[in-house]
Amino acid sequence: MKQFWGTSDHLVLAVSTGIDSMVLLHQLIDQYAHTYRQLTCLHVHHGLRDASDNEAQFLEAYCKQRDIPLFIHHLDLTETVSAGRSIQHESRALRYAWFDEMMRYLKADYLLTAHHHDDQLETIFYRVFTGRIDRSSLGILPQEQRGAYRLVRPFLAVTKAHIKAYQQHHNVPFFEDESNASNNYVRNDIRNRILPEITRNPHLQAGHLQKLMDFHNEALILVGQQAQQFLEQHVRQFQAQHWYISRKDFNALLSHVKMCVLDEVLGNFEAVVSVSERTYQDWFMKLSSDVAQCTLMHTNEWHVDIVYDKLIIVPAHEDMPLIPQTIEMAGCYQFGSYRIILEDALFDLHTSVHIRSRQAGDRITLYNGQHKKVTRLMIDHKVPQLQREQVPIVVTEKGDILAVGTCYQQTTYKQLIHIQYLGDDINEK
Structure with missing residues (x-):
């Protein structure tokens, strides 16, 4: 004993x-x-x-x-x-x-x-x-x-x-x-x-199962070390409990290291990670495919999504609807996670501007005079689907679009409207 x-x-x-x-x-x-x-x-x-x-x-x-x-x-x-x-x-x-x-x-x-x-x-x-x-x-x-x-x-x-x-x-x-x-x-x-x-059976010994367990325990240690190294070098945490992982880097890992990485991250949301190995394997298959955006799993505690070249893990929350604003004077304004600075000269051209979320049919004017749908613009700039409703759109009284978040500004207004994403812009990481 x-x-x-x-x-x-x-x-x-x-x-x-x-x-x-x-x-x-x-x-x-x-x-x-x-x-x-x-x-x-x-x-x-x-x-x-x-x-x-x-x-x-x-x-x-x-x-x-x-x-x-x-x-x-x-x-x-x-x-x-x-x-x-x-x-x-x-x-x-x-x-x-x-x-x-x-x-x-x-x-x-x-x-x-x-x-x-x-x-x-x-x-x-x-x-x-x-x-x-x-x-x-x-x-x-x-x-x-x-x-x-x-x-x-x-x-x-x-x-x-x-x-x-x-x-x-x-x-x-x-x-x-x-x-x-x-x-x-x-x-x-x-x-x-x-x-x-x-x-x-004289050719078999059940005692070898103990050796298998010892080998397996050593393998778990090595897997854990590789996962920890990956977490330190490749997993970026920005806001509280917001993790962004490069799909390319993640896909290069061995399957068991991938599971260990995800267990570690999801362990910040729940004491015992409830995701099964089969579910993880389904995630890995989608991550290695050419799908651009995909919901992997949403629970009451966390959301896991594929967003273009990243795997994103964030707390579950309901986005509050953003209230449109009518602005009649220069200053600094906030719209969701964005800061918008409007210069005095803007109001020499317009008595007021409106800040709102996108609407069906929204189009911007390109430099060559052609038009592009705002939805297409956001896709081209790889704005995550879940964030598209949060992007501020600055429009005139007549409805002409002057700016779309950090994706677009009419040339005339580049020095008059400044938009900054207050969170960590995952498209720049």
């Missing part, structure tokens, strides 16, 4: 009454009592089996006899069962939510679970063959920080055979969960049928 804690620490052990956790409890009491300050046990009563009551009563008596504080939590999984949802997944989430609560209440330092080496191999096998290999470790971590405490697994290098031998030698009492024998659950099938079959 690996000892993570010190003599001044308060340990909390999650006990199921199965052989693994009971052996760990026995060792903590019998062999490691001098290594910690206090030991407390937590037990979750799932209420799904007839034996659950007997197990809870047994553990109460066991802990009382040894003067160990015990807390029991009853789960109500009725709705989960009736809805046909995954009992294992939801019960685990509920267990750890209670564990977090109890660790805060107890002000404890370490939460211990009895996951062992065979559990590790089972987990690696499960994640490989269910495709969950791209963005996290293949196996169970020996320790991890959860808020103010650490979750540790001191048995992770200990085999099931060793645990069984210890139980028999010390006659440690335990309960066997009958559901563990059913191969209807995927993990049980791996544990009871598949891994034993591999072990029985």
Whole structure:
């Protein structure tokens, strides 16, 4: 058993009454009592089996006899069962939510679970063959920080055979969960049928899964380093939580580095990035295509879009409608994200001008006397589609267009109208 804690620490052990956790409890009491300050046990009563009551009563008596504080939590999984949802997944989430609560209440330092080496191999096998290999470790971590405490697994290098031998030698009492024998659950099938079959084949060794996990962890480190280097050198952050990424540079990355980059950026909006690998691959395909503009995904928290030669990630927000302005004197004015400076000489030519958003049918006059639609002008200047309604258009009383944002100004008015984008103009980066 690996000892993570010190003599001044308060340990909390999650006990199921199965052989693994009971052996760990026995060792903590019998062999490691001098290594910690206090030991407390937590037990979750799932209420799904007839034996659950007997197990809870047994553990109460066991802990009382040894003067160990015990807390029991009853789960109500009725709705989960009736809805046909995954009992294992939801019960685990509920267990750890209670564990977090109890660790805060107890002000404890370490939460211990009895996951062992065979559990590790089972987990690696499960994640490989269910495709969950791209963005996290293949196996169970020996320790991890959860808020103010650490979750540790001191048995992770200990085999099931060793645990069984210890139980028999010390006659440690335990309960066997009958559901563990059913191969209807995927993990049980791996544990009871598949891994034993591999072990029985003299040419195969399930222990090599551990080597695969170690190699995979090293690969994740390298991918993370490449992603971090790309973030520092090629990802530009301008306004708060506004990221612009060159499509050309991004497309040159390896697929897993791309995912790591996006996970890092989207992690600024949500604690756990919810975008699947399949969704990412769809994004990558569109980014490498010749599509000019495209919405990749919009959530309540963030928007990801392809805008010409850039991948843009920004906070989700609703643009407020811009109110047209009638200007009758020189000065500095603001229209959305633009600053507009109008000189005195402009009002020698016009008594007033109007600043507004584009309208259907808007056209500018070119230097050769020809006309061009404002929509076409914005496309030529690669103005993102989502920003086109925000671009200020300066017009005369008669409706003649004098300026269109930073894209166009009639020659006569170049020294009379000055327009500046207050944000970071992505078309100039």
